[in-house]
Amino acid sequence: MEISSLTITKLHGIYKAEENALSETCSTIYDRAQKAQEKYDIYITLDKDFLAQVEKVKGKKIEEYPLAGVPVSLGDNIxxxxxxTTCGSKMMENYVSPIKAFVVDRLTRAGAVITGKTNLDEFGIGDARGHSYFAHSKNPRVESRTAGCGAACAVALGTSLIGLSSDARGALRQSAAYCGVTGLKPTYGRISRYGLIDYASSLDQIGILAMNALDTALILSLVAGKDEGDPTSLDKPVLDYHKELIEKPKGLKIGIIKEWDEVEGLEEEVKKAFEAGLEQLKDMGIEIMEVNAPSFFHSPYTAAIIGAVEAFSNLANFDGVRFGFRASSNHLHEMYINTRTEGFGEHLKRFLAFGALASSEKHFQEYFLPAQKMRTRIKDELEEILEEVDMIATPTVPFMAPSLERVEKDCSIAPAADTFTSAANLAGLPALSVPVKAETMPAGLQLMGRPFQENLLLKVSHALEKSSMQDPSN
Amino acid sequence: MVKEVKTVKFEPVIGLEIHVELLTKTKIFCGCSTTFGAEPNTQTCPVCLGLPGARPILNKRAVEFAMRASLALNCDIVDYTTFDRKNYFYADLPKGYQISQYFFPMGTNGYVDINVNGESRRIRIHQLHLEEDTGKLLHVGDILASPYSRVDFNRAGVPLIEIVTEPDVGSAEEARLFLQKLRTILLYTGISDCKMEEGSLRCDANVSIRPRGSDTFMNKTELKNMNSFRSVQRGIEFEIKRQTGICKDGKEVVPETRHWNEDKGTTTAMRSKFAASDYRCFPDPNVIPLETDSSWIEEVRNQLPELPDEKQERFKEEYQLPDYDAEVLTSSRELADFFDETLKDYNEPKTVSNWIMSELLAYLKAEKMEITGCKIAPRQLAQLLQLIDKGTISGKIAKTVFEEMFQRGEDPETIVEEKGLVQIADEGELERIIEEVIEANPGPVEDFKGGKKKALGFLVGQVMKATKGKANPQMVNKLLGEKLK
Structure with missing residues (x-):
């Protein structure tokens, strides 16, 4: 079975046609997951009872269970x-939460079967390095390179149709670009974060990874909406995003940020792939125009400062007192120090220390305060631009998936990788990475739109998929 | 130099920080019960335990209670507020931060007027803010020598208000008076049960001294662990003396937190927490900001009961009660209500006030009871007073009836009837008894006739004794006087 061209709708067509298709397909996918796991280190936990889940949804009506027998993977901070739920950290090894995340509840009620928990940067912090305490996820195209987060790899290799993961500065979209899949970070507040383990609460959003816009749309309709369990989730109408894709995009204007191609470290191949993508958009009758967004390029550091400060506070509950890892010690103070020194990884500790510094009385004025002001500027600037154009297009990441060696050693990856992605988190806007043709490795084209206009992003993404490759809906 | 210092007179400068647990049914950010005294860690959930992935849901009732308290303390109410994280590490703090209104407190610029030896003094309220309580450490043995500690998170997340006064408190006595007045006001509003012994009202004091008349501030100490009104006064008194001693020796007071030791009657320096003093406060991104529009504030204001000061004024004006009566009667909302209710059936304010102050409060005090536990209903007290007016019983018998009523809660008529306490006001019957008494006591009768006026009292007493106190005293006096002419 060629899973890469499969959609949820097609899968359900197969399930309806053959009696045993659901069990057989699910078990094929699970076998594939186990094999891929050995080579690519995608998952932190594969569900040993996966087939029992499948048994339970067998024979369920698609009308009532719109995801019956659809294999989904979850980032390990959900x-x-x-x-x-380990968050990819020694701190949380073997931790089973009493909480079932809102999205997990929605998906499983709809009949989805969970293949397992995918690898991520420790606590989601690390910008798609793909390095956790447990695994280093490898790129599905070239094994010596990173996959970013395991969720994108899980989808690219057909070990699950859908991957849910979090995106605070762009990790989800960057991983989508690295692995050649579609990655949507919806508007802040579109999907409840209840049960997502916080990294940077004001930036974090649960997003969707899939092979195509159609599946992304279908899943979004099922997991979006107000949840009383998360006060930051917003009560805005949830569309039938799947249905929205029937009509072609018409009369749209897309803005290109001035000087996007002067970004340091922009790889030629990425540049070409993005330009080719723009040509395709023009061919569809979409108007492309240049927009001026000088503050946009300050977003990586702005997001890093805010992210670090929030992470420092959010992760203060990992103290060894009530749950998780506890290091041996003689008294309370020592327990804190030892637990956090031994339990957290190096990248994370550096980031948390920076957060402590940036929010300290002494350095608040230099870091946290200006970052908050810059955030407002970036948001205002983007909102103004989005009055002129319907969306903004950029490359997703300036470079192709970096090598495993580089992600481990090079500290500058983080701000560079976030060049184009972090603004959407700061402004709370929806953004989507759609794969575009490149010569050697996958690359991504990012579309960033107005709040709650995921439908437009998906529409353009769907049209791009159709024009660049085989139409998955055929 | 030292000698000069010794002659300087010092005055204390005191500011109070009061924590009050709110009487909401559930905690401030989750649905856990706030009931006091449950088994450790039985009233907890992922939110108040700070487990990863949990989300705080703000309890609107707690916000309203904080608003109600702010209004009762004459504060201005904030129109936009955030819930901010105060970051520090301690074992009783599950999330590693406490959520508090750091940037925009609920109330500011309030005041409480207290009565100090007949003079009114105003203590200004700097601010009132809403926050969550921490858990409780249970030390094994002494806090300093304890080999290990346990943590109970039942209290973690219970809503608190913290009230911070300006340094307007001029003495240890004023501190106690302020605290008592504050408690009365808060009890009126119904937002807390204000039990110091259960920790639902806690008071810390910032104490410093300075040369009398000076307007500078000197090093202060923060006084903790004062668990009753009395210990607040004693603790501060001790601390003022201690600091005065230090200053008179020409030394400087060390700014520190000190622990009041009730048994020893002294304060000692506490081991300082290693918690950083830099709290890195910022608005909690998981709790959305709150707007308090004026219609909401007005709604809460309209729910406020008549407060002690207003009530006291009304009692003085409407009922012409003396200051003292008005103050005592308004010392609790329930007592004032009892008084008001009684007046509905018996509109003689001063008489009712006398009965409440001399009888009712004395019995309550003797039985260590609150007015809420009293078996006598206001209507019944009014009935008793009506019985006196009608002449059915004498004032003296009424006191006996009152005691019965206090014990049993029966109507006064029932008791009077049951015990046959109806006053004898029948002239014929009284004359008959008086004649018997005159016959049985020839000595005193002679004495009286011989000019010893005192003897009349004895004879009246004999009549009362013979009637078991039921004779109408005025009539006995009159009839006896006539008979002995």
């Missing part, structure tokens, strides 16, 4: 009350 809590399930069954599987471990």
């Amino acid at each position: 809590c399930t009350d069954v599987l471990e």
Whole structure:
């Protein structure tokens, strides 16, 4: 079975046609996951009871269970009350949460089957390095390079149709670009974060990874909406995003940020792939125009400062007192120090220390305060531009998936990788990475739109997929 | 130099920080119960335990209670507020931060007027803010020598208000008076049960001294662990003396937190927490900012009961009660309500006030009871007073009836009837008894006739004794006087 061209709708067509298709397909996909796991280190936990989940949804009506038998993977910072939730950290090894995340509840109620928990940068912090305490996820195209987060790799290799993961500065979209899949970070507040383990609460958003816009749209309709369990989730109408894709995009204007191609470290191949993507958009009758967004390029550091400060506070509960790892010690103070020194990884500790510094009384004026002001400027600037154009297009990441060696040693990856992605988190805007043709490795084209206009992003993404490759809906 | 210092007179400068637990049914950010005294860690959930992935949901009732308290303390109410994280590490703090209104407190610029030896003094309220309580450390043995500690998170997340006064408190006595007045006001509003012994009202004091008349501030100490009104006064008194001693020796007071030791009657320096003093406060991104529009504030204001000061004024004006009566009767909302209710059936304010102050409060005090536990209903007290007016019983018998009523809660008529306490006001019957008494006591009768006026009292007493106190005293006096002419 060629899973890369499969959609949820097609899968359900197969399930309806053959009696045993659901069990057989699910078990094929699970076998594939186990094999891929050995080579690519995608998952932190594969559900040993996966087939039992499949048994339970067998024979369910698609009309009532719109995801019956659809294999979904979850980033390991999204809590399930069954599987471990480790956040890719020694701190949380073997931790099973009493919480079932809102999205997990929605998906499983719809009949989805969870293949397992995918690898991520420790606590989601690290910008798609793909390095956690447990695994280094490898790129599905070239094994010596990173996959970014395991969720993108899981989808690219057909070990699950859908991957849910978090995006605070762009990790989800960057991983999508590295692995050649579609990655949507919806508007802040579109999907409840109940049960997502916080990294940077004001930037974090749960997003969707899939092979195509159609599946992304279908899943978004099922997991979006107000949740009383998360006060930051917003009560805005949830569309039938899948249906929205029937009509072609018409009369749209897309803005290109002036000096996008002068970004340091922009790889030629990425540049070419993006330009080719723009040509395709023009061919569809979409108007492309240049927009001026000088503050936009300050977003990586702005997001890093805010992210670090929030992470420092959010991760203060990992103290060894109530749950998780506890190091041996003689008294309370020592327990804190030892637990956090031994339990957290190096990248994370550096980031948390920076957060402590940036929010300290002494350095608040130099870091946290200006970052907050810059955030407002970036947001205002983008909102103004989005009155002129319907969306903004950029490359997703300036470079192709970096090598495993580089992600481990090069500290400058983080701000560079976030060049184009972090503004959407700061401004709370929806953004989507769609794969575009490149010569050697996958690359991504990012579309960033107005709040709650995921439908437009998906529409353009769907049209791009159709024009660049085989139409998956055929 | 030292000698000069010794002659300087010092005055204390005191500011108070009061924490009050709110009487909401559930905690401030989750649905856990706030009931006091449950088994450790039985009233907890992922939110108040600070487990990863949990989300705080703000309890609107707690916000309203904080607003109500702010209004009762004459504060201005904030129109936009955030819930901010105060970051520090301690074992009783599950999330590693406490959520508090750091940037925009609920109330500011308030005041409380207290009565100090008949003079009114105003203590200004700097601010009132809403926050969450921490858990509780249970030390094994002494806090300093304890080999290990346990943590109870039942209290973690219970809503608190913190009230911070300006340094307007001029003495240890004023501190106690302020605290008592504050408690009365808050009890009126119904937002807290204000039990110091259960920790639902806690008071810390910032104490310093300075040369009398000076307007500078000197090093202060923060006084903790004062668990009753009395210990607040004693603790501060001790601390003022201690600091005065230090200053008179020409030394400087060390700014530190000190622990009041009730048994020893002294304060000692506490081991300082290693918590950083840099709290890195910022608005909690998981709790959305709150707008308090004026219609909401007005709604809460309209729910406020008549407060002690207003009530006291009304009692003085409407009922012409003396200051003292008005103050005592308004010392609790329930007592004032009792008084008001009684007046509905018996509109003699001063008489009712006398009965409440001399009888009711004395019995309550003797039985260590609150007015809320009293078996006598206001209507019944009014009935008793009506019985006196009608002449059915004498004032003296009424006191006996009152005692019965206090014990049993029966109507006064029932008791009077049951015990046969109806006053004898029948002239014929009284004359008959008086004649018997005159016959049985020839000595005193002679004495009286011989000019010893005192003897009349004895004879009246004999009549009362013979009637078991039921004779109408005025009539006995009159009839006896006539008979002995």
